[in-house]
Amino acid sequence: MEPTLWSIICLGFLCGLNVALGVAPKGHPKETKTASIEKQLIRKLLDRYERFGVVGRPVNDSRIRVVVRYGLQLFQILDLDENKQILRTNCWSLYTWEDALLRWNESEFGNIKTVRIFPSQIWTPDIKLYNFADERLKEHREARVVIYSDGSTLWIPQALFKSTCEVEITYFPFDTQICMLEFGSWTYDRTQMDITWWIPDSEPTAPMPYLDFSDYVPSNEWRTDGELERKLHHTNRTKQIRSVKKYRRRNETIGGVFMIKEYPVLRYLVRLRRNPTFYIFMLIIPCILLSSLTSVVFWLPPESPAKMMLGMNIFVAFFVLLLLLAESTPSAVKNFPIIGVFFCLNMVMITLSTFLATAVIHFYFRGDRNGVVPAILRRVVIEGIGRLVCMHHRVKLLNQKKLSHFNSSQKNSLEKARRKQLAYASEQTKFLPTDLTFGQNGQSGFYPGIGQFPPGTRPMGYPLQHGDQFVGGMHPMAPRGGRRPLPTPQAYYNSYGLPGFAAPPTSPFSQNPRTSMREISGFGSQPVLKDSNTHEGIANAVDQSGMVGPSAKLERDVIEIKRWIKSIVSRQKEIQRKNFISMEWRLLALILDRFFFFLYVTTIIVGMIACIPRTTEPEVPDAFTNSEE
Structure with missing residues (x-):
């Protein structure tokens, strides 16, 4: 008995443990022996497809046309490669159509309204x-198809599209691109399958011929019109480009019969506007600053070596900017960017300015080595262009008439100075008047070894007397302008006040006008006065005077001084003439420099005005506007 009781107790414990361990966790469906109704429905639908086939169109009659509604929702613009002209987008494709083989009665299958099937198991539009x-x-990424009980299907696969986009970079970096994504059936023509616009669920329900931007992620480089109108109903959108429906026509020959078949396509259009902020700081602002520096080249003085160096450095800087532009834009385009044309224009102007600066420097230093400015250049540049650039009176030049008048006035002043010097020399070296006149009132006189001369006359080199004139010509020390009587001794002393020659009140000159001077050795020496009643007194006076030799030496010195004065005056005239010529050439160079500056500024301003477009919006082609719905 005891072993049997013990066995019963162990068996009951094991049964309870089995029941406890066999209970399903909370929330887990209880295991049933009946199959899932959804699985039965899916199996039934797939068996029907296996019986009728997946390849053919899902219609009961071949004359029925399948209508597919297609929509495109733009999720993100990944990239627009201008060099390869490829647009990469992240989109969601929206498909809906009627499938006659995928219908069931909801009451027979537990009121199941929708099922999900892999697209590879059923027919999908190509x-x-x-x-x-x-x-x-x-x-496309793998996504299941949602099937409704009435046979309508909904398929929304994700896709990464790479589409061609013709890039127009004429107004880079302020360009606007219009890209197209064209979708259509690859094998079914319009008699077998038609493609039309997607109808969203929002009210009012209407076909949507636009890209859907409801879940769009904005791009940092490109701006679109749809992102500005994402909250508006598609029937109220005005900025976004309306997509179009077209028919592609193909020529086909079937059974020897030529026919044209039409394939419907939907062309979704997206307008992309570039965000120019990055390129403004990288290309536009440096270009403006370098253009301003180029104008500084014309303001530097021609003798400065920085004039050429600055021009070459600016040229290299523009070349670097052009390389940056070449990396950012495609190499094979129909139209070159306007900003690139502006860069090239600046480089051409800098090159010309360098050549012009060389010419200006040559003109600036030309006056020291060459002749005067030609009359044509003077008339055209100095008189003509100089007035235009307001530099005609910056440097006052003497013309030929003024220069000749200046030379004549200088000559007259030098002649007057020479006359004063000669008069002063003659007054300082001529003999003082004496009473060596034998006879009253200009009677004939007698000199030892010479003989008697006519009254009032003396040969050259002999002592003069009041009222005398010269035999054989004018005396070297005589004043110019004709014969002039010598002053009396008293008048001579009173006028010149020579030291040592003042006639005292008891002087023989004051008592006897015939008193003679025996010896004159120079200014400041005391004269020895004697009574000249004998021939010896006259001879001693003539011998001791010694004025024949010094007068000839003085004449030679005066001639030498005159020659040196003429040489100095000629040299000063030549230096002044070269200075005037050099100033005229420098004025010509400065006028040309100023003229080239205004020419450069005018060219750059006109170029900038010509480069600024009226609008950067490209025209939408006719292929994108006329819909064939």
């Missing part, structure tokens, strides 16, 4: 991106 530029064989 809508492809016509302008694709992708090396991949598949564009």
